[in-house]
Amino acid sequence: MNASPSTLFLGIDTGGTYTDAVLWSEQPAGKGTVVAKAKALTTRHDLAVGISGAVEAVLANAAIDPSQIKLASMSTTLATNALVERQGGRVALIMIGFGAEDLARDGLKAALGDDPVVFCAGGHDVHGNAAALDLAALEQALPELAVNVSAFAVCAYFSTRNPEHEIAARDLIRSRTGLPVTASHELSSKLGGPRRALTTLLNARLISMIDRLVAATEGFLDGRGIRAPLMVVRGDGALVSAAFARQRPIETILSGPAASLVGARHMTGLDDAVVSDIGGTTTDVAVLDKGRPRLDPEGATVGGYRTMVEAVAMRTFGLGGDSEVALEDGALNPRILLGPRRVVPVSLAAVDHADAVIEALERHLRAPNAGRMDGRFAMRTGVPDRLAAGLNPAEGRLFELITAVPQPLDRLLSSNAQQATLHRLVARGLVHVVGFTPSDAAHTLGRQDNWNAVAGRMVAELFARRRDGRGQPIAETAEAISERVLAALTRLSAEVVLETAFEEDGLDGAATVAHALVQRAVDGHDGIARVSVWLDRPVIGLGASAPLHYAALPPLVGNKCIVPEDTDVANALGAVVGQVRVTAEALVSQPKEGLFRLSSGDQVRDFLDEGEALAAAEADVRGRASERAAEAGTDAAELTITRDIRTATVEGQRSFVEANIVATATGRPRVAV
Numbered sequence: 001m002n003a004s005p006s007t008l009f010l011g012i013d014t015g016g017t018y019t020d021a022v023l024w025s026e027q028p029a030g031k032g033t034v035v036a037k038a039k040a041l042t043t044r045h046d047l048a049v050g051i052s053g054a055v056e057a058v059l060a061n062a063a064i065d066p067s068q069i070k071l072a073s074m075s076t077t078l079a080t081n082a083l084v085e086r087q088g089g090r091v092a093l094i095m096i097g098f099g100a101e102d103l104a105r106d107g108l109k110a111a112l113g114d115d116p117v118v119f120c121a122g123g124h125d126v127h128g129n130a131a132a133l134d135l136a137a138l139e140q141a142l143p144e145l146a147v148n149v150s151a152f153a154v155c156a157y158f159s160t161r162n163p164e165h166e167i168a169a170r171d172l173i174r175s176r177t178g179l180p181v182t183a184s185h186e187l188s189s190k191l192g193g194p195r196r197a198l199t200t201l202l203n204a205r206l207i208s209m210i211d212r213l214v215a216a217t218e219g220f221l222d223g224r225g226i227r228a229p230l231m232v233v234r235g236d237g238a239l240v241s242a243a244f245a246r247q248r249p250i251e252t253i254l255s256g257p258a259a260s261l262v263g264a265r266h267m268t269g270l271d272d273a274v275v276s277d278i279g280g281t282t283t284d285v286a287v288l289d290k291g292r293p294r295l296d297p298e299g300a301t302v303g304g305y306r307t308m309v310e311a312v313a314m315r316t317f318g319l320g321g322d323s324e325v326a327l328e329d330g331a332l333n334p335r336i337l338l339g340p341r342r343v344v345p346v347s348l349a350a351v352d353h354a355d356a357v358i359e360a361l362e363r364h365l366r367a368p369n370a371g372r373m374d375g376r377f378a379m380r381t382g383v384p385d386r387l388a389a390g391l392n393p394a395e396g397r398l399f400e401l402i403t404a405v406p407q408p409l410d411r412l413l414s415s416n417a418q419q420a421t422l423h424r425l426v427a428r429g430l431v432h433v434v435g436f437t438p439s440d441a442a443h444t445l446g447r448q449d450n451w452n453a454v455a456g457r458m459v460a461e462l463f464a465r466r467r468d469g470r471g472q473p474i475a476e477t478a479e480a481i482s483e484r485v486l487a488a489l490t491r492l493s494a495e496v497v498l499e500t501a502f503e504e505d506g507l508d509g510a511a512t513v514a515h516a517l518v519q520r521a522v523d524g525h526d527g528i529a530r531v532s533v534w535l536d537r538p539v540i541g542l543g544a545s546a547p548l549h550y551a552a553l554p555p556l557v558g559n560k561c562i563v564p565e566d567t568d569v570a571n572a573l574g575a576v577v578g579q580v581r582v583t584a585e586a587l588v589s590q591p592k593e594g595l596f597r598l599s600s601g602d603q604v605r606d607f608l609d610e611g612e613a614l615a616a617a618e619a620d621v622r623g624r625a626s627e628r629a630a631e632a633g634t635d636a637a638e639l640t641i642t643r644d645i646r647t648a649t650v651e652g653q654r655s656f657v658e659a660n661i662v663a664t665a666t667g668r669p670r671v672a673v
Contacts (some may be wrong), residue, residue, distance in 0.1 A: 007671075008035060008064065009140055010049060010226065012074040013256060013571035014213060016081045016342060017280030017322055018042055021054035022572040023069075025060050030059070032266075032577065036062035037569045039544070041348075046382065048216035055220065061267060066225045069602035070671040073575040074257035078213060079206050079252045081281045083303035084318050085341060087429035089150035090203030090390045092116045094138055094173075097123020097131060097157030097167050098193060105194035111201055111305055113427075116145060122165045124158025127591035128604050131157075133165050135172060146177040148390045153204040155184040155197035161587070162604050180207045185602075187248060188308040189585045195299075199308040203250035208387065210249035210428075214242045219296065228672045231633055233259040233574065235311030237293065237302055238581035239669050241633035253302050254311045256571045257284035261312060263294045263574030264540045267564040274535060277542040277570065278549055280322035280439075281342040283493060285500040286314040288540075315503065317496045318342075321545045323441045325463065325485055332469035336488040341426075343435040347443045347456030349406045353379075354452060357434075360408040361458040370466050370473075375459040377406035377434035378422060387429055394421050399430060406434050436463045438489045438549075441482035447548055471498035480599050489549055494522060494556035501535055522556050534558020544568040580634040581666045584624035586617040588659040596656070600624070614643070617661040625663035 013020045019042045023035040038061055040053030059066060069495045079487040082088050093112060098119065103109040118141050145152075146500035152173050156165040163185035180482065184200040220231055232245035235254035247253055260277040266269075277284045286293055293312045300311035318340020328334035350357040357377065364374040380402055391399060398421050401412060408606045413419060425431040442448035443456030462476035468474050475481035498518070499509035512518060521533040522561045539561040541550040546563050566573060586600035588610075596613035598605045600620045607613035618641060630636035645659040 002023040007070050008062075008068050009576040010055065010058075010069045010071065010072040010228070011569070011572035011574075011576040012054065013259065013569070013575060014042055014047060014051065014074065014078060015256060015279050015571070016042060016074045016077055016282075016320075017348075019050040019054040020387060020572040021058040022566075022569045022576070023064070024331055024576050025478075025574060034569075034573065037066075037566065037572070039568070041538075046216070047213050048220050051217050052171065052220045052224075055224065059224075068226070069226050069228050070578065071184060071231065071669060072217075072221055072226060072228045073185065073231035073233065073239060073669070074217060075256045075571045075575040076098055076213060076252060077256035077279060077282065078209055079249055080254055080256065080284075080302055080316060081342070082206060082209060082318060082429070082656065083202065083253060083305060084282055086303065086427045088202070089208045089387055090115055090148065090428070091151045091201055091406075092118065092141075092145045092152050092607075093105070093197065093201050094118050094152060094154045094169055095132070095197060096120045096155070096169060098155070098197070102194050106192070106198055107305055108173060108194045108198045111198050115140070115201075116149065117460070118171070121280065124159070124162040124165070124360060126158060126161060127589060128158070128162035128597060128599055129591070130162065130164065132354075133168060135169060138169060138172065138571050141170070142176045144181065149179070150389065150399070151180040151182070151204040151207050152177075153184075153197070153200040155193060155200050157193055158191075159183070159185045160189050160196070161589075161599050163602055164177065164604075167602065176270045182207070186267050186312070187250060189578075189587070190308050192308070195306065195308055198305060199250060199299075199414065202305065202307060203248065206249040206252075207246075210252060211246055217357040218242065229633060229670055231575070231580075231669050233578065235309055236295055237262050237312060237574075237578055239575075239578045239633065240580060240582070241540070241631065244632045245429055250307065250309055253307070253309060254314050257286065257314045257316065258293075258312045259574030259578070260284065260542050261286055261288065261314075261573040262578050263570035263572075264288070264542055265291065266573065266577050267566055267570065268540055268562060270538070270540065270562075272537045273540045273562075274497055275540045275542065276493065276503060276550070278320055278493065279543055279579045280320045281318070282316045283319040283496055284314050285317070285496055286312055287500065287504050299415070310364055315500045319492055319496060321442070321549075322437045323489075324433075325438065327406075327437045327466055330469065334468055334474065336484055338438070338485075338488060341433075343433045343437060344379070345375060345437040345439040345451065345456070346434055346459040347440045347451035347453060349377060349379065350452035350455035353405050354378070354455065356405050357452075358458065359540065361455060361462065364408075364410075364462055370462070371410060373409040374465075375436055375462040376409045378402050378409060378412055379402050379406040379432050381430060381432055388428075393419070393423055394418075396494065398422065399421040399425055402431055404473055418486060436460065438485050441485040441549060442545070444478050444482040445486070447486075448545075486549070487552075490552050491522075491556065493549055494553055494590075497524070497535070497539060497553075497557055498533065499613065537588050538562050542567050542570040580629060580632050580637070580669050581664065582625060582628040582632045583665075584628060584663045586621045586661045588613045588617050588661070590656050590658065612658060614645075614661065618643075621661050621663035629665035629667065633669045634665075635670045637665035637667040640664045640666075
């Protein structure tokens with residue numbers, strides 16, 4: 001697939017704060033060229049606005065005909081951010097063959113929160129033999145659930161060995177409600193019911209968010225005359241078609257970070273590096289080793305949830321330019337605390353609502369004493385009203401009071417109980433909190449100038465009036481507190497890089513970084529006994545704010561930090577230089593002597609001969625991998641087959657135990673003709 005100057009590829013990255021766009025050509029061969037790049041603010045209430053802003057800008061910068069674009073591909077941090085910030089739609093979890101005690105395993109109960117769960121009898125044993133299925137409880141609950149949730153998640157006991165009960169529940173829910181349903185066997189073939197249920201729950205929770213993103217992108221591209229296939233980056237760095245991603249949004253967690261790794265290697269040519277990508281909401285850190293990122297064999301962990309999603313071994317921290325700035329409670333000399341929650345920077349909120357924001361800030365500054373709610377606001381995110389289903393009366397009343405215009409919290413909240421109510425609305429993705437962030441500090445110091453610097457300085461001044469344990473202001477000026485905030489962000493960035501490196505070395509990363517010796521080493525503490533710490537490879541700093549926040553990083557980590565020229569669009573670039581990669585897996589077991597049971601996809605078949613069962617398994621995964629590859633967006637897939645056959649020797653005789661057969665299909669995405 002040779003790209004001529006008239007053949008271009010469009011990469012889009014929809015992040016928590018900015019949407020990036022890049023136009024890329026494969027010429028010169030082996031390296032390619034960034035033809036143009038642009039940014040626009042991500043508009044969560046209507047993602048099409050941010051997408052169209054970035055793409056229109058990049059088209060204008062390049063002065064090209066949209067018909068020259070033959071492939072569009074996007075990465076996104078929206079799913080990652082949603083899990084980190086505990087956001088997403090309300091989901092009903094259907095557990096078949098499980099008991100209430102199973103919710104206590106693998107963080108499932110915490111992830112479920114207040115969302116409803118229905119238990120039904122059924123499920124299978126390890127060999128795929130069925131227990132009696134009874135969906136009466138589900139049928140009884142469906143009328144009420146249909147109007148109170150946005151999606152369903154179904155998980156049955158040992159459904160990876162036989163999915164028939166999940167399929168029955170899925171079909172019943174779809175016929176009665178018309179709402180999206182995710183069945184656990186569609187996402188993972190691994191054992192471990194509660195963690196598979198957790199993965200399925202999170203997938204269902206993300207469906208409406210990713211669906212809106214894809215629909216917004218497809219709608220804009222079509223309206224702009226860009227008749228090109230749309231691809232999405234998965235968490236393992238592979239590309240899949242938009243339709244494929246819509247059904248499996250959980251696979252897009254770590255999509256943005258995975259794309260950034262692909263982009264980082266493409267831009268620097270480095271085979272060994274620590275890649276640290278700082279965005280508005282999160283910092284994502286991973287290690288490149290011998291030119292390849294390591295995949296996490298246990299499944300991606302995001303926001304404290306260990307999923308069954310195969311993804312880049314990436315550590316995601318709630319640390320970014322839009323992290324909430326807070327003050328350590330009860331200390332004589334309180335530390336600056338950052339994150340993990342993202343808030344809308346005051347300087348950003350004032351871009352569209354300057355009068356309302358600055359009026360409230362002026363009122364706060366006129367007050368004789370600092371208040372805990374000074375410089376803090378709430379505003380609606382603008383998501384569709386149907387996603388507000390299931391609010392309790394207190395949540396409903398507060399939600400009605402909040403509008404699209406930022407409202408100061410000291411006027412909005414009348415009791416401490418309402419603080420908790422507000423936090424629940426934020427967790428549902430219905431409301432944004434607006435507050436002081438490192439981005440506001442950067443505007444105060446003149447190191448960032450794309451938003452409202454006047455509002456940014458005012459909120460910094462308000463924060464500087466906060467009192468320490470002695471009752472004194474924590475800083476003399478807005479500039480002084482802003483310097484402290486940016487220094488704290490750089491210092492924490494060094495810690496998350498080192499924590500990731502220690503984890504890769506087999507240590508407890510968080511505990512090791514917190515150790516007094518490591519803290520002294522990072523601080524460069526002078527003493528009779530001096531300690532140093534340094535990385536064996538450079539850091540590649542990615543993200544639009546990387547030049548600002550990583551300038552002082554090298555002495556803290558003991559190696560250089562390389563910030564590539566196109567670091568601000570690394571994710572968008574990574575979205576177009578990757579490949580489609582999908583797998584299909586089959587299991588052959590021996591439930592009793594001489595009987596070989598093949599479980600593959602939705603099918604369960606029995607054979608009397610081991611060789612026949614293995615041959616059928618290989619033929620089946622070849623066919624399913626080829627079909628998946630076409631569905632995922634490639635017409636030129638290469639297939640590889642791996643066999644893992646486990647046997648035992650009993651009294652000198654070979655005995656078959658089970659076999660896993662995996663087909664992997666890889667190829668470049670199809671382009672418009």
